[in-house]
Amino acid sequence: xxxxxxxxxxxxxxxxxxxxxxxxxxxxxxxxxxxxxxxxxxxxxxxxxxxxxxxxxxxxxxxxxxxxxxxxxxxxxxxxxxxxxxxxxxxxxxxxxxxxxxxxxxxxxxxxxxxxxxxxxxxxxxxxxxxxxxxxxxxxxxxxxxxxxxxxxxxxxxxxxxxxxxxxxxxxxxxxxxxxxxxxxxxxxxxxxxxxxxxxxxxxxxxxxxxxxxxxxxxxxxxxxxxxxxxxxxxxxxxxxxxxxxxxxxxxxxxxxxxxxxxxxxxxxxxxxxxxxxxxxxxxxxxxxxxxxxxxxxxxxxxxxxxxxxxxxxxxxxxxxxxxxxxxxxxxxxxxxxxxxxxxxxxxxxxxxxxxxxxxxxxxxxxxxxxxxxxxxxxxxxxxxxxxxxxxxxxxxxxxxxxxxxxxxxxxxxxxxxxxxxxxxxxxxxxxxxxxxxxxxxxxxxxxxxxxxxxxxxxxxxxxxxxxxxxxxxxxxxxxxxxxxxxxxxxxxxxxxxxxxxxxxxxxxxxxxxxxxxxxxxxxxxxxxxxxxxxxxxxxxxxxxxxxxxxxxxxxxxxxxxxxxxxxxxxxxxxxxxxxxxxxxxxxxxxxxxxxxxxxxxxxxxxx
Ligand code: M6R
Numbered sequence: 001x002x003x004x005x006x007x008x009x010x011x012x013x014x015x016x017x018x019x020x021x022x023x024x025x026x027x028x029x030x031x032x033x034x035x036x037x038x039x040x041x042x043x044x045x046x047x048x049x050x051x052x053x054x055x056x057x058x059x060x061x062x063x064x065x066x067x068x069x070x071x072x073x074x075x076x077x078x079x080x081x082x083x084x085x086x087x088x089x090x091x092x093x094x095x096x097x098x099x100x101x102x103x104x105x106x107x108x109x110x111x112x113x114x115x116x117x118x119x120x121x122x123x124x125x126x127x128x129x130x131x132x133x134x135x136x137x138x139x140x141x142x143x144x145x146x147x148x149x150x151x152x153x154x155x156x157x158x159x160x161x162x163x164x165x166x167x168x169x170x171x172x173x174x175x176x177x178x179x180x181x182x183x184x185x186x187x188x189x190x191x192x193x194x195x196x197x198x199x200x201x202x203x204x205x206x207x208x209x210x211x212x213x214x215x216x217x218x219x220x221x222x223x224x225x226x227x228x229x230x231x232x233x234x235x236x237x238x239x240x241x242x243x244x245x246x247x248x249x250x251x252x253x254x255x256x257x258x259x260x261x262x263x264x265x266x267x268x269x270x271x272x273x274x275x276x277x278x279x280x281x282x283x284x285x286x287x288x289x290x291x292x293x294x295x296x297x298x299x300x301x302x303x304x305x306x307x308x309x310x311x312x313x314x315x316x317x318x319x320x321x322x323x324x325x326x327x328x329x330x331x332x333x334x335x336x337x338x339x340x341x342x343x344x345x346x347x348x349x350x351x352x353x354x355x356x357x358x359x360x361x362x363x364x365x366x367x368x369x370x371x372x373x374x375x376x377x378x379x380x381x382x383x384x385x386x387x388x389x390x391x392x393x394x395x396x397x398x399x400x401x402x403x404x405x406x407x408x409x410x411x412x413x414x415x416x417x418x419x420x421x422x423x424x425x426x427x428x429x430x431x432x433x434x435x436x437x438x439x440x441x442x443x444x445x446x447x448x449x450x451x452x453x454x455x456x457x458x459x460x461x462x463x464x465x466x467x468x469x470x471x472x473x474x475x476x477x478x479x480x481x482x483x484x485x486x487x488x489x490x491x492x493x494x495x496x497x498x499x500x501x502x503x504x505x506x507x508x509x510x511x512x513x514x515x516x517x518x519x520x521x522x523x524x525x526x527x528x529x530x531x532x533x534x535x536x537x538x539x540x541x542x543x544x545x546x547x548x549x550x551x552x553x554x555x556x557x558x559x560x561x562x563x564x565x566x567x568x569x570x571x572x573x574x575x576x577x578x579x580x581x582x583x584x585x586x587x588x589x590x591x592x593x594x595x596x597x598x599x600x601x602x603x604x605x606x607x608x
Contacts, residue, residue, distance in 0.1 A: 002192070003072065009184065011067065013061075017061070021054070022051050028601055034064060037069060037164060045063065070098070078107070080124070085123045095135055096164070098130050101192055102156035104153055107129050107155075110129040130159065133152055137149055142161070142163055143212075146161060174207040174209060176379070178192050181220055182200060182203070186217055188219075190213075204235055210225035244394045252596045260448075261445040263391065289418060293341075295323075296342070297310050297322065297344045298327045300347075305480045307411075310408070312473055314418065335362060345358070348404075349603065370385065374406065376389060388414075398601045399581075408573045412437055437571065440575065454579060459590050464492070464542070468496070468497060468515070474573055475521055481577055488601060500532065512540035513542055518546065520546060520547050533545070
C-alpha cells in the first residue's frame with residue numbers, strides 16, 4: 001500500500017526521492033508526489049498514475065531543487081486517485097508539507113474544527129488535516145507542533161513532515177504503520193520499507209509505535225511518545241541492493257520463483273544442528289509448548305493457504321487439533337483461546353493489518369504466539385512472543401512465491417519439532433522427515449527443471465476462463481494457492497474444490513472443454529483423486545494433471561501433465577506449488593498482464 005520516503009543531506013533530494021519511490025512501486029499505488037525545500041520555499045509536484053509520470057513532470061527532479069524532501073506513493077482510501085488527492089499535502093500558507101501512510105479515523109471531526117477556524121481544504125483525503133493541525137500548533141518549535149498534532153490523531157500513521165522554517169530538518173512519527181530510518185554519512189533517510197533505503201545505506205533504525213524522530217543531515221534523534229530522547233539500536237540489513245532488482249529476469253515474480261531453492265535453503269539449513277531441528281534463533285524452546293492443547297494458525301491470502309498446508313502436516317504428526325483461520329474473521333470472532341492455545345501467525349510482510357490485529361486480540365486473551373515472518377523488524381515480528389524468520393530476502397512481486405514456500409518449510413519443521421517434543425515420533429521417522437526437509441531446496445530446483453515445457457502448456461490453456469483446481473489433503477491445500485496465483489496475476493476466475501466435494505454441486509459447472517487442474521501427488525489418496533478425474537473427464541473437462549515425475553499412467557486420462565519430484569507425502573507442498581506458480585506466471589504473460597503489479601492489489605495490506 002502507500003509508501004513514503006524522505007531525504008536530507010547535501011545532494012539534490014528530488015532524484016533520491018524519485019528513486020526511492022520507484023523501489024516502493026511494488027507495494028501498489030495509484031498516484032505519487034514529492035515535496036522539496038528550496039531556500040525558504042517548499043516546492044511540490046504530484047500526479048496520478050505511475051512514477052514515470054512524476055519523473056517527466058519534474059524533469060527527473062531537476063525542476064525541484066533542494067537538499068531535503070519527502071515523497072509518497074498513494075493507494076487511495078479516502079478520495080479518488082487524482083492529482084489533488086495525491087500526497088504530499090500542504091498547509092494553506094505552504095509552511096508544511098506532509099506525507100502519510102495509514103488512515104486518520106477521526107479526520108471528519110478534525111476537518112470540521114479546522115474549517116471553522118478558517119483552514120481551506122483542497123483534497124478529499126483524511127491526511128490533509130495533519131498539515132493544517134501542524135500549522136495551527138507551530139510556534140517555532142517543530143517537535144512540539146508534531147507532538148501536539150499527533151495527540152489529536154486517532155488511527156494509524158507513518159508520517160513524514162517537512163517545514164519551510166526548519167532548514168534541512170525532517171520529522172517523522174510512527175503509529176501502527178511501518179517506518180524505518182536510514183543512517184548515512186552526512187545524509188539521512190526515512191522510508192516505509194528497507195528497499196527504498198538499501199541503495200544508500202544498510203544501517204537502519206526500526207521505529208516502534210508511538211516513537212518520533214528528528215532527522216538532519218548529521219543527526220537522527222529518536223523520542224518516545226512523551227518526547228523524551230531515547231537510544232535506539234542501529235541494525236544492519238543483511239541483503240544487498242541486487243536482491244531487490246530484477247537481475248536479468250523479465251519480472252520480479254519469475255526471479256522470485258527461481259530463487260526459491262536458495263530461499264528455502266536459507267530458511268531451513270541454519271535451523272538444523274547436529275541432526276536436530278532448532279528454533280533457538282527465535283528464542284523458541286521446548287518449554288514454550290508445555291501444556292498446549294490446541295493450535296490456531298492465522299493469516300491472510302497466500303499465507304493463509306500456507307497455513308492450510310501446515311494444518312495437515314501438524315495434525316498428522318502431532319495429533320493436536322489445528323484450525324486455520326482467516327485473520328480478518330478471527331479478530332472479530334471473540335475467539336476461543338486461552339493460555340493453552342498456541343497461535344501461529346504467518347505473514348511475509350509482517351505488516352498485514354488484519355493479521356496483526358488478530359495476533360493482538362489472541363494475545364489479549366492469553367494465547368502464546370509464534371510469528372513466521374519474512375521482513376525483519378516488522379510489526380508482527382515485534383508483537384509475537386517469538387518470531388521465526390523466513391530468510392527469503394526481499395519479495396517485490398505482489399504475488400508471493402518464495403514468501404509462501406518458506407512459510408511452508410517453517411511449518412514442516414515446526415510440525416516435526418513439535419511431534420518430537422511431544423514424544424509422538426520415532427527416531428526413524430524423525431530422521432526420515434529431517435532428510436526430506438533437508439532435500440527441499442534441491443527438490444524445489446528439480447520442480448523448476450522438470451517444467452521447462454510449462455510456457456507452452458500455459459499458452460494452450462491461457463484462454464480457459466473460468467477454470468477449476470481440485471485435489472485432496474495436501475494437494476487440496478496447494479491447489480488453493482495455485483488458484484489464487486492465477487486469479488491475482490492473470491485475472492482468470494479460478495476456484496479450488498476438495499476433489500471429493502465436487503459432486504456435491506460444483507460438478508454442474510463442468511462442461512465440454514472446462515479446464516480442471518488436478519493435483520494427484522498425495523499418494524495415500526491417489527486412487528480416490530483419479531476417480532474424481534474420471535468424473536470430470538466424463539463430463540467433457542480438459543484435465544491438466546499435476547503428478548510425480550515418471551507417472552505416465554495418468555495419460556490418456558489427462559490431456560497434459562505437470563511434473564513434480566517425489567517427496568515424503570507430508571512435505572510435498574513446497575515443491576508441488578512451484579509449477580503452479582510458473583503456470584500462473586506464463587498464463588499471465590501470454591495474456592499480456594502486468595505481472596508484478598496486478599490491478600487493484602497492494603503488496604502489503606496495512607489497512608483493514
Ligand atoms: O504479507 P502477508 O504475508 O501478511 O500478506 C498476506 C496476503 O496479503 C498475501 O499473501 C496476498 O494474498 C498475496 N498477494 C498473495 O500472492
